[in-house]
Amino acid sequence: MKMNKYTIAQLKRGEKGIIGNFSTDVVPVKLQEMGCLPGSEVQLIQFSPFNDLLYLNISGSFFAIRKEIASLIEIANAG
Amino acid sequence: MQDKTMPEQINVALIGNPNTGKTSVFNQLTGLNHKVGNYPGITVEKKEGTCKLPNGLKARITDLPGTYSLNVTSADEQVVVEHLLEKTSENFPDVVVIVADVENLKRNLFLFTQIKDLKIPVVLAVNMSDVMVRKGITLDIELFEKQLGTKIALVSARKGTGIDHLKKCIADYRELPVNSTIGLKEIDSEYFTELQKAFPREELYRLWLKHTQNFDYTNHKNVAVQNASAKNGFPVRSENELKRMQQKETIQRYMFINKLLDKGYKKDISAAKDFRSRLDRVLLHRVWGYVIFFLIMLLVFQSIYNWSSYPMDFIDGLFASLGEWARNTLPPGALNGLLSEGIIPGIGGIMIFIPQIAFLFLFISILEESGYMSRVVFIMDRFMRRFGLNGKSVVPLISGTACAIPAVMSARNIENWKERLITILVTPFTTCSARLPVYLIIIALVIPEKTILGLNLQGLTLMFLYALGFVMAIFSAWVLNKILKIKSRSFFIAEMPGYKLPLLRNIAYTVVDKTKDFVVNAGKIILAISIVLWFLASHGPSVEFKNAEEIVHAQTENEQLTSEELNTAVASYKLRNSYIGILGHTIEPVIRPLGYDWKIGIALLTSFAAREVFVGALATIYSVGNDDEETIKNRLAGEINESTGEKAFNFPTGISLLLFYAFAMQCMSTLAVVKRETMSWKWPLIQLFTMTGFAYIVSLVAYQLLK
Structure with missing residues (x-):
């Protein structure tokens, strides 16, 4: 099952997508408050060296999160 | 009106x-x-x-x-x-x-x-x-x-x-109107009606915040939430339900904002991002990113040492002549001694750091203001995580080279408690500016002034000690990561701000504020310690102390000493029988295996208030009247260890001392700030005993092998 999921962690560099649903139990409130919400547009700007952090632009906010969290946030429709 | x-x-x-x-x-x-x-x-x-x-x-x-x-x-x-x-x-x-x-x-x-x-x-x-x-x-x-x-x-x-x-x-x-922007009752009308009923006089949003507030960041448990529900009459909801409501609230707020921005805010996107992305591509590059970071650090440390040596020499000389002036101008007696041998060298010992501290804060604030520090966090996270740290630990570790106190506080924005705790615990290993004068004087005493491969051996030793501090910090982080059983979420959010040209005015404010803060705080401690130390060294409980002159005169009658030699003999006899001499002799058995005599022991003890006291304390103990480095250095170089008969500062003792200062936790202010940041005495005490214990063992081994 997990294989089929398309999450922020699977985005390629420069790729954009729309954030789908995610579980509020595991995704910190703070991240949601920075604009990471279902329906927001996300773009992967850059990976950190060794692929640990993802540098994102979520509806105009620039920030980095770790891959573990990113892999919990699904992309509704890649584009 | x-x-x-x-x-x-x-x-x-x-x-x-x-x-x-x-x-x-x-x-x-x-x-x-x-x-x-x-x-x-x-x-x-x-x-x-x-x-x-x-x-x-x-x-x-x-x-x-x-x-x-x-x-x-x-x-x-x-x-x-x-x-x-x-x-x-x-x-x-x-x-x-x-x-x-x-x-x-x-x-x-x-x-x-x-x-x-x-x-x-x-x-x-x-x-x-x-x-x-x-x-x-x-x-x-x-x-x-x-x-x-x-x-x-x-x-x-x-x-x-x-x-x-x-x-x-x-x-x-x-x-100004005081109206709400969103309707909380739309999120969950049952809950919010109930909540309002329980506290009819309070604003709904304030109540909601109080209910969901979690003030215990030391270990992200939602204790507050459960307590609040049960005790204070808040409607009972599970943590997950509350979280879902928080998400709904967040979505509602953004919907309100987006609607407004759609109507009244336009931004031409293509105009802005180019500079940022081009610079990011280089600064975050998997090779160039690190090369640039390394070069910047090299530049920072090089310039700190090269540029600050001139003002430091100036301050040093200033206080030396001030002490000299006080001694010659004031009438001889207790006050003269206190000023010229206690207070002035003590204050001078701290003022000499001003140039380095100011430079360090200058660079750190430029790195922060420009937005570069966030990029360092980004490229360092992977490496740091391997040791149980966090990309954001880079900031405390770098600013720890100035002073551990602001460094420990700057760990506050690390969201993960375990990573934050480890950062706080290992930061004091980085070589702070207070260790510097200790290193400098001991290196001058025991490391020969040779060059190896065109590099100055004394300078290399100093660099090695800095590297040792960082390696030790990283290594102990790794150990702590294995030992500490703290479950916390791998939660990390770092904003990547746009690049900005630092504002000169802001940087100036930062440098002045921080430097002033350091001088005032450290100055207070040093002042107090120099006074206490001077008092203890110039007073004694016994008859021997009071009649020192007669006793020494009687003992040395046949030796035909010059009056200067006689004075020295009296002074050292007095010192041995003063309060501090008695204290020093009491602790001597503990420190003798490390190669220290009781005088070094006293300086070591006083260093637990603050390391930078060491040099001043030695100056006071050896009754060297001024803070001129040459004078202290020569004096120390000639000093004989009473029990071994060898030079008090020979090579093995010097190395042992350097290692002790590199590892021991000797700063009360840092312990106090760690207590405040971790909200418990447990961690600072662990720091004090493990770091100092480790320092003791390493110095012991080093001395026993080298002697």
């Missing part, structure tokens, strides 16, 4: 996201000293200032730490929420000014809607308005003011424009 109830002074709270230039706005409003940072969480203390408003009112302005939201996740943000929840407090704001970045209005307005819902009058200061034309931004101010229920001031703290208008908006705070 038509209105009789109008107070003479009002409280104004300045609130905003990190990196919005909030502190620059504060600087513009008040003209007082403080700090601004481009790195999230840099304004760690509450800053206050006053300003005169156009209608004659006096405004007391509080600059609160940068925060993204009122749902706090760090100790810094807690300050903000406490400030806004304590309605009865005398600091409770009459009006809040929200500082927002015109380029990041969406996220900034999120915080705005939260504060607005507390029903406090709010003014919106839209900062960096000078870039609007260049970046193709237009803003329908009238629409925004109407929809948000506020007054908007377009300001540019950088250019100093719009501040008068902002002051006027603050002065007219009574005309």
Whole structure:
């Protein structure tokens, strides 16, 4: 099952997508408050060296999160 | 002043996201000293200032730490929420000014809607308005003011424009409407009706915040939530239900904001991002990123040592002649001794650090203000995580080379408690500026002045000691990561702010503030210790001490000493029988295996208040009257260990001392700040005993092998 999921962690560099649903139990409130919400547009700007952090632009906010969290946030429709 | 109830002074709270230039706005409003940072969480203390408003009112302005939201996740943000929840407090704001970045209005307005819902009058200061034309931004101010229920001031703290208008908006705070932006009952009408019923007199949003607030960041458990439900009559909901409601609330706020931005805010996207992405590509590159970081660090440390040596020599000389002057000018006696041998060298010992501390803070604040520090965090996270640290631990570890106290505090924005705790625990291993004078004098005594491969051996030793500090910090982090069984979420969010040219004024404020802080705090301790030490060294309990001169005269009758030699003999006899001499002899058995005599032992003991006391303490103990390094050095070089008959500062003892200072936890102020940051005595005590124990063992082994 997990294989089929398309999450922020699977985005390629420069790729954009729309954030789908995610579980509020595991995704910190703070991240949601920075604009990471279902329906927001996300773009992967850059990976950190060794692929640990993802540098994102979520509806105009620039920030980095770790891959573990990113892999919990699904992309509704890649584009 | 038509209105009789109008107070003479009002409280104004300045609130905003990190990196919005909030502190620059504060600087513009008040003209007082403080700090601004481009790195999230840099304004760690509450800053206050006053300003005169156009209608004659006096405004007391509080600059609160940068925060993204009122749902706090760090100790810094807690300050903000406490400030806004304590309605009865005398600091409770009459009006809040929200500082927002015109380029990041969406996220900034999120915080705005939260504060607005507390029903406090709010003014919106839209900062960096000078870039609007260049970046193709237009803003329908009238629409925004109407929809948000506020007054908007377009300001540019950088250019100093719009501040008068902002002051006027603050002065007219009574005309601001106090309405909510979103309807909480739409989220969960049952819950919120119940909540309001339980506390009919309170604002709904304030209640909701209180219910979901979690002030225990040391270990992200939602204790507060459960307690609040059970004890205080809050409606009972599970943690997951509350979280879902929080998400709904967040979505509702963003829907409100997006609707407004769609109508009244336009931004030409293509205009802006190019510079940022081009610079990011280089600075975050998997090879060049590290090369550049390494070169910048090299430049920083090189310049700190090269540039500060001149002012340091100057200060050194100044205090040496000041001590000399005091000794010769004042009448001989107790006061003369206290001043010329205790206080002046003690103060001089701290003043000499000013150039280095100032340079270090200068560089650190440039790195932060420019936005580069966030990039370092980004490229270092992977490496640091391997050792149980966090990309954000880079900041404490780098600023720890100035002083561990601000460094430990700068770990506050690490969200993961375990990583934050480990960072706090290992930061004191980095070579802080207080170790420097100790290293310098011991290196001068025991390391020969040779060159190897064109490099100065003494300089190499110093570099090695710095490297040792970092390696030890990383290594102990790795050990702690294995030992500590703390479950915490792998939670990490780092804002990547846009690049900015650092503002000279802000940097100047930072350097002056931090340096002053260091000198005043360390100065107090050193002053107190020099006085105590001087007293203990110049007084004694026994008859031997009182009759020292006669006894020594009698003993040395046949030796035909010059009067100078006789004076020295009397002085050292007195010292041995003084309070401090007795104390030193008592502890000598413990330190003898490390190669130290009792005098070094005393200096070591006093170093536990603050390391930089060591040199001053030796100076006082050896009754060297001035702080001239040459004099102290020569004096120490000639000193004989009474029990071994060898030089007191020979090679094995010197190495043992260097290692002891590299590893031991010898700073009361750091222990106090660790206690405050971890909210328990457990961690500072563990630090004190393990670090010092480790230092003891390493020095013991080193001395026994080398002797």
